[in-house]
Amino acid sequence: MTRRAIVAANWKMNGDLELVKKMTEGLNDLALAENVDVILCPSYPYLMSLSEATEAEHVHLGVQNVSEHQSGAFTGEISTKMLKEMSVEFVIIGHSERRSIYKETSVQVAQKVKAVLAANLTPILCIGESEAERTAQKTELVLSAQLQPVIDEIGIEKFAEVVIAYEPVWAIGTGKTASPEMAQETHLFIRNFLADVNTTVANKVPLLYGGSVNASNCENLFAQADIDGGLIGGASLKVDEFKIICSTAKGS
Numbered sequence: 631m632t633r634r635a636i637v638a639a640n641w642k643m644n645g646d647l648e649l650v651k652k653m654t655e656g657l658n659d660l661a662l663a664e665n666v667d668v669i670l671c672p673s674y675p676y677l678m679s680l681s682e683a684t685e686a687e688h689v690h691l692g693v694q695n696v697s698e699h700q701s702g703a704f705t706g707e708i709s710t711k712m713l714k715e716m717s718v719e720f721v722i723i724g725h726s727e728r729r730s731i732y733k734e735t736s737v738q739v740a741q742k743v744k745a746v747l748a749a750n751l752t753p754i755l756c757i758g759e760s761e762a763e764r765t766a767q768k769t770e771l772v773l774s775a776q777l778q779p780v781i782d783e784i785g786i787e788k789f790a791e792v793v794i795a796y797e798p799v800w801a802i803g804t805g806k807t808a809s810p811e812m813a814q815e816t817h818l819f820i821r822n823f824l825a826d827v828n829t830t831v832a833n834k835v836p837l838l839y840g841g842s843v844n845a846s847n848c849e850n851l852f853a854q855a856d857i858d859g860g861l862i863g864g865a866s867l868k869v870d871e872f873k874i875i876c877s878t879a880k881g882s
């Protein structure tokens with residue numbers, strides 16, 4: 631089974647117009663492997679500038695969150711329809727910071743995935759365990775409990791249009807990366823979890839690793855059979871480092 635590789639940048643609440651300019655200049659002349667997609671997920675105010683400045687065919691626009699509702703009295707929220715008008719193609723859903731700081735539940739996450747798919751956008755569904763959960767050997771339990779509500783909400787067939795980002799919470803922004811072997815083992819668990827319901831779908835879903843990925847560790851991570859790219863936080867704010875990460879990715 632061949633899968634395209636994806637490198638997605640999660641700028642979180644960082645970046646400015648200067649970064650938009652430097653990043654797009656850097657990516658516009660970067661030669662990527664043919665089967666690699668790069669996704670830039672800035673804060674909403676930078677979408678228009680990024681979209682206007684991006685020339686590279688394999689660079690796409692994403693965001694870090696969206697409302698599960700279509701429109702109405704939801705002050706401060708953004709709808710999928712608005713994102714479509716801004717040329718957005720991907721939406722990060724259920725990042726651990728949204729789950730922990732903004733108390734998004736797995737059921738709400740599932741509703742957001744459904745809304746994103748209904749708008750013909752691609753969700754990047756984030757799942758991952760905390761350090762305490764890994765120590766207590768609950769990783770598989772936690773990941774299953776995060777995946778199952780999404781399967782229940784959208785059905786397994788629709789899962790073929792979802793990208794999953796496995797991000798162990800203890801590795802996000804900490805400099806502690808999962809070893810390539812540990813990440814592969816968990817990615818394989820995720821693929822098998824989906825395969826138990828539908829093997830064809832499981833083989834199609836790109837599984838990204840996220841958590842302190844940088845220019846030095848990306849090669850070994852991306853070399854793993856079930857790691858189809860990365861969701862990059864801190865290192866995606868550094869143009870030269872991010873370019874190295876993008877050039878290292880290869881589809882399978």
Ligand code: PEP
Pocket residue numbers: 640797801802803804805840841842843861862863864865
């Ligand atoms: C993230 O927040 O999605 C992330 C992976 O961050 P970092 O790369 O900084 O660990």
